[in-house]
Amino acid sequence: MPIRSATARWEGNLTEGSGTIKTGKGGLQGSYSFKSRFEEGEGTNxxxxxxxxxxxxxxxxxxxxxxxxxxxxxxxxxxxxxxxxxxxxxxxxxxxxxxxxxxxxxxxxxxxxxxxxxxxxxxxxxxxxxxxxxxxxxxxxx
CATH class of the missing domain: 3.30.300.20 (K homology (KH) domain)
Known part of the structure; x- marks a missing residue:
């Protein structure tokens, strides 16, 4: 069976920083932040x-x-x-x-x-x- 992967990059501190998430083959990609994860901000999580x-x-x-x-x-x-x-x-x-x-x-x-x-x-x-x-x-x- 194949091994699947994804990557994430975070820049900055927890509440003011931001990041990107990308699946291994690039089918899904999105930005994320403290607000998109713990509030109702734009982006994924x-x-x-x-x-x-x-x-x-x-x-x-x-x-x-x-x-x-x-x-x-x-x-x-x-x-x-x-x-x-x-x-x-x-x-x-x-x-x-x-x-x-x-x-x-x-x-x-x-x-x-x-x-x-x-x-x-x-x-x-x-x-x-x-x-x-x-x-x-x-x-x-x-």
Whole structure:
């Protein structure tokens, strides 16, 4: 399996500095700052990148699970909401909310929910993040 990489460069102190983040092959690139991470400033932040990774991984895992069960999806759209919270232990990702909508012909809701939950439990990014963050899932057939 390939090894994936990304780079980040930060210049200046924490609150006044700024940086750039770039994926290894250059598909994603963005600037980030204290304001984009801890307030509502312009730019991206590491938590958005985690959300992108999780929603992408989940959508692929769910699509595979559906197809393996005999239900080829037309589409799977997923939003991941990563919560960065401040606690007594410090700042950390406490929870992630996955919200997915699938267009899947000929599937009943119970089967759809079961396969969605299996994808949540088994996608590689969920497995990576679940020891430290609570992951919830809302799945809806369109």
């Amino acid at each position: 590491p938590e958005e990148l985690i959300a992108a990774a999780h929603s992408g991984c989940f959508s692929m895992a769910f699509s595979k699970g559906l197809a393996d069960a005999g239900f080829t999806p037309t589409s799977v759209d997923t939003v991941a909401k990563v919560h960065l919270d401040k606690t007594d232990a410090g700042v950390g990702v406490s929870r992630i909310e996955l919200e997915t909508v699938g267009v899947v012909p000929n599937i009943d809701d119970a089967t759809f929910q079961k396969l969605a939950e299996a994808a949540k439990e088994n996608c590689p990014i969920s497995r990576l993040l679940s020891p430290g963050a609570t992951i919830s899932l809302t799945a809806r057939l369109a």
